Amino acid sequence: MKTFFDILRGVVIGLANIIPGVSGGTMMVSMGIYDTIIGCINSLFKDFKKCIKTLWPYALGMVAGILGLAKLITYLLGTFPMPTNMAFIGLILGGLPMIVRKMKGEKTGIAGVIAFVLAFALVVGLKAIGGGSTADAAITLNFGQMIVLFLMGVIAAATMVIPGVSGSMMLMLLGYYNPVVGSVSGLVDALLVRDMGAALSCCGVLIPFGIGVVVGIFAVAKLIEVLLNRFPGPTYCAILGLVTASPVAILMGLSLSGITAMAVVVSVIAFIAGTVCAYKLGGE
Secondary structure: OHHHHHHHHHHHHHHHHOOOOOOHHHHHHHOOOHHHHHHHHHOOOOOHHHHHHHHHHHHHHHHHHHHHHHHHHHHHHHHOHHHHHHHHHHHHHOOHHHHHHHHOOOOOHHHHHHHHHHHHHHHHHHHHHOOOOOOOOOOOOOHHHHHHHHHHHHHHHHHHHOOOOOHHHHHHHHOOHHHHHHHHHHHHHHHHOOOHHHHHHHHHHHHHHHHHHHHHHHHHHHHHHHHHHHOHHHHHHHHHHHHHHHHHHHHHOOOOOOOOHHHHHHHHHHHHHHHHHHHHHOOO
């Protein structure tokens, strides 16, 4: 049963990582598995068998969420933006009590207050910057472009691992969100119709990007582990700031024009459902 719920947690993380403004790292914190995943990533080569046993359900769920449900989430965001976003806000806020419990007994002081404020401002500021339209990058498969895709993967992974910072939003700011997500959807469609030429073309984009993601995850996971070990109080305050700012950033991107009473009711139900899910998935 634990494995099943870990796969579901992975699905949530995967979905969060493909939605601009929503952070996969935030979902990890809200579900109480952030420390576990970061620790296993950093100890992967020291205790390979144990870490793989811990990580594989999350990884499987993430892949299933990204490949299997990406189109569904895109449809829901386009057709029912307010209820869908409120469900994710519920998922985020439902995990706040767990973060507060982790902070008990940790010394925070003025450093913790500063860390909280700066982290909160970072998320809101990034959302404000990303509010404008950004042109998609033109991708031509050559060595130089592959290096750029690798670097985009590193940047995306770094921001995906840090709670509150949306890797998808960063890719959108840099103009690589639609090309990368389009390549994922294109790969799935090509495999379904057995069009190997189109599949290989999509892989030309996704392989260097994916390698960058792996490198970025390992680099940032090590940094987070060092901060949690040396400065636990201020680090948890920063994480709390990042997480609490996430709902604000999501709401900043919502348009309230044309909202009906029914949409408000459904949004409240979705928010409650998200909160309950976060509480259940965050249970040990």
